[in-house]
Amino acid sequence: MTGNLAAVKKSIDWFCDTASIIDPKEFESIGQKREVSAGAQEQFNGFTIKNDTGEANEWYCFFNGRLIKGSKIAIQKHIEAYLVARQRAMQQQAQQKR
Template sequence: MAVSSYRGFHLQSAPNSTDIWQAKIKQHVLTGSLAAVKKSIDWWCDTAKLIDPKEFESLSHKREDASSGAQEIFNGYTLKNDTGQPNEWYCFFNGRLIKGSKLAIQKHIEAYLVAKQKAEARQNQMKK
């Protein structure tokens, strides 16, 4: 049985398991993963309200499911989406962060590349 301390509260692992932890706040025993129990303690310290660690564990599972994360290379630029939501794509483009739908970011990059090609073509014509 492992023993630890977090923000002044005594933590101990459940018998026969290193994945399940317990902490006692007032008369309530909080049981769950170490991260979830610590979040419950943080919540108690910050708001003086008890939240069961199972609530935090269910939120983390939902976040893992939703945040499958997508990444795509488009004309040499990396477009990313961490949440899986359709309008939450982003890209570092010419030193700036641009955000929006994947299609809008692609159109922005294409417009920039077309304008860049035209400018280079004009410069080459002026040199001749």
């Protein structure tokens, strides 16, 4: 076996667990895909949603002084729900002042 040391170790671990051989190059490509997606960051309605690991449910955002974590879609829905509720509250206040 030849390749990246971490990939060779994963290949050996895989063989010990499953008794089947996978070329270390397969594990190298997985590691590269993860590195590309790791460190993702996105702006959403004025809030920064981040993912340091590249895992699907490892997104987080500092939202109104609190840390919220989960999938990117769940965090986006939470932010949208808050913004809609805030907008409704502001509209109700404006109507009461009339």
